[in-house]
Amino acid sequence: MIVLYHNGARAVKVVSNENKILPCNKNVKLSIVLSQLAFQYPDSKIIWCNEKLESNLNLETIDTIFHHDKMMLSYNPEGIEFLGRKIGYIDDSPFIKIKKDVSYPTWQMSSLVGAIHASVLVEIEKKIKLDSDFDYYLTSIAKLCMPLGLLCYSQPKLLFETKIRLISKPSNLILFRFVKQHYKTRWIFLLFLNLIISEFKFPLLALLSSFTFKNRNNNNICLDSIKVSSSLQEINSTTIDVIIPTIGRKQYLYDVLKDLSQQTHLPKNVIIVEQNPLIESFSELEYLTSEDWPFVIKHTFTHQAGACNARNVALNQVESEWLFFADDDIRIENLFIESAFDLISKYKNKAATFNCLQVNEKSSYKEIFQWSAFGSGCSIVKSEVVEKLRFDTKYEFGFGEDSDFGMQIRNQGYDILYFPVPLILHLKAPIGGFRTKPDLVWNNHKIKPKPSPTVSLYKILNQTKEQQKGYQIVLFFKYYKKQSIKNPVRYFFNFQKQWKQSLYWANELIRKSE
Structure with missing residues (x-):
């Protein structure tokens, strides 16, 4: 040292x-x-x-x-x-x-x-x-x-x-230089626009001076020669439970269970939360008891639909040291869990999201690195990490519960690594036959919120004010191509109304949960 x-x-x-x-x-x-x-x-x-x-x-x-x-x-x-x-x-x-x-x-x-x-x-x-x-x-x-x-x-x-x-x-000159050297060029113009709109500042000198610097992103840097072997001495078991929320995918779930039953490193418990919102319905998963499985199956049947609630029900039943968050329409190779633990033992990390691709989809990332998201259907996490965490039901039937859960993990002091292998195949199965489209309260209003209120909810709870305002401007330009109003002035005022609606309902979700 x-x-x-x-x-x-x-x-x-x-x-x-x-x-x-x-x-x-x-x-x-x-x-x-x-x-x-x-x-x-x-x-x-x-x-x-x-x-x-x-x-x-x-x-x-x-x-x-x-x-x-x-x-x-x-x-x-x-x-x-x-x-x-x-x-x-x-x-x-x-x-x-x-x-x-x-x-x-x-x-x-x-x-x-x-x-x-x-x-x-x-x-x-x-x-x-x-x-x-x-x-x-x-x-x-x-x-x-x-x-x-x-x-x-x-x-x-x-x-x-x-x-x-x-x-x-902090200096505007340094900030613009850094953005020019480490991001795509368009971001310096968006930064400039944000400072004009949000802070009534016009840092023209900082903008112009940034063009004297070259971008540093290149393919010359490679850290593969630096091997990882953590020196942490931890006495751990590698017992693992699998949690799977499911709704209307009987055959797909069966295939997942078969893959789990053939693992070289078997899970201890597979916790299945089956949902069917029809009041008089009952479980259709007879194979859970009619067949022999090399692990304990904990099966909960509920009429309450929603992936957040289902995963929370499952989290209350976890017994093992590790937890595999899985979807009901994935496929994995026999060595998946064993290979996953081999990597975890090298890094000594306590949360990992695995490469989850659809059929014929090519992988975008080949390195193990710090992941900016979290996959609730393709992650392995140490149980102690999530012992006091739950999926926020304010996101139910919306977007953002995965990202929010990932932020809960990070805010406890744990990192989430992305592992490109072993691979998970995501079949993207058709929606189950007894699912109904949720009647979200904001869907009945004349002015539709943009973005989804649960997206705004995530940003309010987990991001800075600057990130929220930056996202608003990016969304403003992206959404213009996809909506029907082509008059820029009319679009601007309509977008402002939609944005305010999104913030209103996001804050209503927060208020009602207090």
Whole structure:
């Protein structure tokens, strides 16, 4: 372990794991010093820390929180990050609104304190410019490498005390430059438009200056040579329960159960919640008892329709250490659960969503990386993670319950990784014959809400104000092509009415649940 102490602009000292002062060049920018240390100590974790926080640096916890080489950690005790809140106007991801009191996935790094393995810096040498602004350099590394498998976190355990005031002032010039270098070009214009509309600001100089910088997204960076093998010593069992909500898909569910029965690593319990809203109906799944299964089947039949309620009913019956959230129309290979646990044992992660493709659909992602969503029909999660969590029934029959559940997981301090293999095949079976279209209260109004009120609900509960406003403008342009009003002025006023309706009903959902 090598610790680089700095004053924000230049290195102050470099200290070894044995508390020895090491030589370093104090006359060059910090990004150069960091890179030089990586080549001098290629097998080391490299820590950076502002000299004002030296007595607050918690080195004892590094080996626990930095448990494999493909990680990058930092922490900024202040509520405002280096790029500021305005980045939310053009970034809709869950990595923007950071929960400060837990380990939280984000590419927003800080020069105040952090850690990275030397092997990562060696791999990106000459592929990412060594910026003079240390915060910019660190944030650029994380933004470019996070989709490639570098696991990046805001980690409060880097410091003994996190209630510290170190005020920084974000810059429009830096923000526009960063957007130009790390996003598609159209986003700088959308950022500019958002600042005009939402903040009555006209940062023309920042917009124009951004065109002097080249985009940094390229295919030259590859982190595959950095192998992951977590050093965490955890005594775990790999017992697993499977929960499956189902409605009107008798044969498809049977095929899922057959796949589960042929697993090389068998589940302990398969928890099935069968729904049929018809009052006089009864279960049609006679094969649950007429056939022998190599696991316990816990079957609940209910007249209450809704996937949120069904999954919550199932969550109350979980017994095993792990939980597989499955759909009733998927297919998996015999090695699926065994292969999943092999990957989980390497990363020691507690939540993973697996690649779930339809027939003839090609995979978009080949790397294991931090997922921005959550799949309630294709994920494996440690039971302790969801012990106190439930799917929010405010989303019932709408959209967003998966994303909201994923945010509940992250806000507890757990990351969700995306695993491209083993693969899940999603058949997208036809809707069951006894399903009825839910009569949502907003469907009866003349002005239809846009977006769906449950989408607005998710954004109100989980995103920043800037992200919500940015989404509104993006939706405004996207929706124009799909609706019938082609007069731009009429469309604008109609869209405003629809947006207000969506917010109204989203807030009604919140109010009625209180």
